[in-house]
Amino acid sequence: MTDTTLNFLHIARAEPAKLSVDARVSSYTEIYAPLARNDAAQQASRCLDCGNPFCEWKCPVHNHIPSWLKLLEEGRLFEAAELSHRTNSLPEVCGRICPQDRLCEGACTLNDAFGAVTIGSIEKYITDEALKAGWRPDMTEVRSTGKKVAIVGSGPAGLACADILTRNGVKAIVYERQLRIGGLLTFGIPPFKLEKTVVETRREILEGMGVEFRLGVEIGRDVMFEELLADHDAVFMGTGAYKAVEGGFPGEQLPGVYTALNYLISNIHHQLKLSPTQEWINFENKRVVVLGGGDTAMDCNRTAIRQSAQSVTCTYRRGQSDLQGSKRDYQSSVEEGVQFLFNRQPLEIVGDGRVQGVRVAQTRLGSAVSRGRRVIEIIEGTEEIIPADAVIIAFGFNPSPPSWCETQGIALHPDGRIKTSVGLPFQTSHQRVFAGGDMVRGSDLVVTAVFEGREAAQSILRQLGLAQRLSTVNAPISVA
Numbered sequence: 428m429t430d431t432t433l434n435f436l437h438i439a440r441a442e443p444a445k446l447s448v449d450a451r452v453s454s455y456t457e458i459y460a461p462l463a464r465n466d467a468a469q470q471a472s473r474c475l476d477c478g479n480p481f482c483e484w485k486c487p488v489h490n491h492i493p494s495w496l497k498l499l500e501e502g503r504l505f506e507a508a509e510l511s512h513r514t515n516s517l518p519e520v521c522g523r524i525c526p527q528d529r530l531c532e533g534a535c536t537l538n539d540a541f542g543a544v545t546i547g548s549i550e551k552y553i554t555d556e557a558l559k560a561g562w563r564p565d566m567t568e569v570r571s572t573g574k575k576v577a578i579v580g581s582g583p584a585g586l587a588c589a590d591i592l593t594r595n596g597v598k599a600i601v602y603e604r605q606l607r608i609g610g611l612l613t614f615g616i617p618p619f620k621l622e623k624t625v626v627e628t629r630r631e632i633l634e635g636m637g638v639e640f641r642l643g644v645e646i647g648r649d650v651m652f653e654e655l656l657a658d659h660d661a662v663f664m665g666t667g668a669y670k671a672v673e674g675g676f677p678g679e680q681l682p683g684v685y686t687a688l689n690y691l692i693s694n695i696h697h698q699l700k701l702s703p704t705q706e707w708i709n710f711e712n713k714r715v716v717v718l719g720g721g722d723t724a725m726d727c728n729r730t731a732i733r734q735s736a737q738s739v740t741c742t743y744r745r746g747q748s749d750l751q752g753s754k755r756d757y758q759s760s761v762e763e764g765v766q767f768l769f770n771r772q773p774l775e776i777v778g779d780g781r782v783q784g785v786r787v788a789q790t791r792l793g794s795a796v797s798r799g800r801r802v803i804e805i806i807e808g809t810e811e812i813i814p815a816d817a818v819i820i821a822f823g824f825n826p827s828p829p830s831w832c833e834t835q836g837i838a839l840h841p842d843g844r845i846k847t848s849v850g851l852p853f854q855t856s857h858q859r860v861f862a863g864g865d866m867v868r869g870s871d872l873v874v875t876a877v878f879e880g881r882e883a884a885q886s887i888l889r890q891l892g893l894a895q896r897l898s899t900v901n902a903p904i905s906v907a
């Protein structure tokens with residue numbers, strides 16, 4: 428077999444083709460085209476198998492990246508898919524929306540001088556193509572243990588937990604208050620980053636493996652938490668973080684001011700034609716101002732552009748290099764016509780009965796440091812009003828712990844996150860209750876929620892005295 432370890436010297440990093448801006452802004456389809464088979468294999472062959480795969484360590488689920496790149500290069504697609512699923516329950520999702528520049532690809536040995544291997548696009552390619560070609564998880568060795576576990580929430584954490592439990596012969600029953608699975612994968616992240624058919628395909632796979640979904644069931648309203656505990660051997664909670672962070676300035680309650688998630692959810696309901704009664708927040712011909720600089724702000728920017736807003740201005744109180752979200756999504760926002768105003772602190776949302784603008788002041792970095800970042804100072808005499816017909820507040824989300832935590836003695840951190848790893852990893856202070864994802868970490872990433880769901884499942888298996896057929900690896904990694 429030919430030695431390909433020096434391929435990176437003559438094959439350049441090539442990203443998948445992007446739709447033209449005109450095509451992008453007039454639809455909600457994903458903006459990246461799939462890789463062609465030869466391109467995927469060629470790009471995979473750029474991995475120099477450096478022997479010290481930092482990419483694996485920086486990947487929160489510790490994917491066996493060089494190994495599945497090699498399998499793909501050799502045309503062994505199904506084996507690559509099998510290996511990829513050993514460590515990741517949603518590889519096709521992570522391949523699409525992980526911020527690879529600060530995770531696997533940022534740590535690739537080739538990153539600085541030659542351009543990182545396109546790990547994310549290849550991960551997506553492997554699962555998409557394997558599923559199309561008929562590959563399914565191998566469940567032939569799985570034997571029922573007679574145990575059953577309730578999972579509250581069908582976001583990435585809940586789905587990952589269900590995946591591992593099912594592969595180990597435990598009946599996983601997922602309770603979800605929405606009528607579709609996926610959590611923020613469905614009702615948050617817009618389709619131009621993640622088409623909803625991807626989540627539906629994953630649902631079919633999980634159901635095929637034996638996972639049961641009970642949709643439209645809210646725990647605490649339709650079924651009480653005590654009933655779950657009584658009817659199941661253990662409970663996993665993955666209910667996310669949904670309390671929008673407020674700006675704390677005057678005018679936030681004015682008509683025409685929206686929180687990011689309410690806006691995105693209303694548009695997804697409209698796109699999916701889910702509930703005709705839900706209000707559709709539509710910014711056609713409106714001047715929109717988005718406050719914030721994370722992934723959610725970028726998603727709001729780009730959704731407003733697709734709704735034919737007259738203008739979309741995004742203000743961030745720090746500079747461009749401090750943006751919290753993925754560089755790729757910022758770049759796409761710029762290409763699609765979003766105007767950015769950096770170093771602007773919102774002071775007030777102004778309006779007479781309805782929003783008319785945002786009063787902002789310019790900022791600079793001060794010398795004091797708080798939580799590892801230099802604090803910002805307002806520059807006197809720089810105030811201005813940015814005219815707006817609609818304002819979106821995208822400052823992130825805080826945990827929204829369910830009310831039963833208190834009644835069941837499930838301990839919380841002062842900021843509302845669930846305390847875990849009290850005994851086993853991701854076990855709460857209630858011995859039969861486990862938790863993971865945003866409700867434990869605070870709002871974070873899909874891949875970290877997947878990691879925690881999988882690790883919690885391992886702890887549940889241990890708690891139930893069951894041997895583990897598939898293992899995940901090592902302790903959680905904190906992602907900068």
Ligand SMILES: Cc1cc2nc3c(=O)[nH]c(=O)nc-3n(C[C@H](O)[C@H](O)[C@H](O)COP(=O)(O)OP(=O)(O)OC[C@H]3O[C@@H](n4cnc5c(N)ncnc54)[C@H](O)[C@@H]3O)c2cc1C
Binds near residue numbers: 604608726
């Ligand atoms: C707009 C936006 C864009 C994002 N973009 C990215 C990105 O590009 N890349 C990335 O990696 N991450 C991104 N994230 C973050 C990512 O989506 C979350 O970190 C991840 O979804 C958390 O998973 P989870 O399973 O913990 O919670 P969630 O995905 O929030 O799922 C929780 C589920 O629990 C259900 N639930 C809650 N309470 C109950 C109850 N009482 N009974 C029944 N069901 C209940 C909810 O309906 C929901 O389905 C984004 C987030 C947002 C908001």
Ligand code: SF4
Binds near residue numbers: 515522530547
């Ligand atoms: S899961 Fe995310 S961080 Fe890990 S290899 Fe895939 S894209 Fe990279």
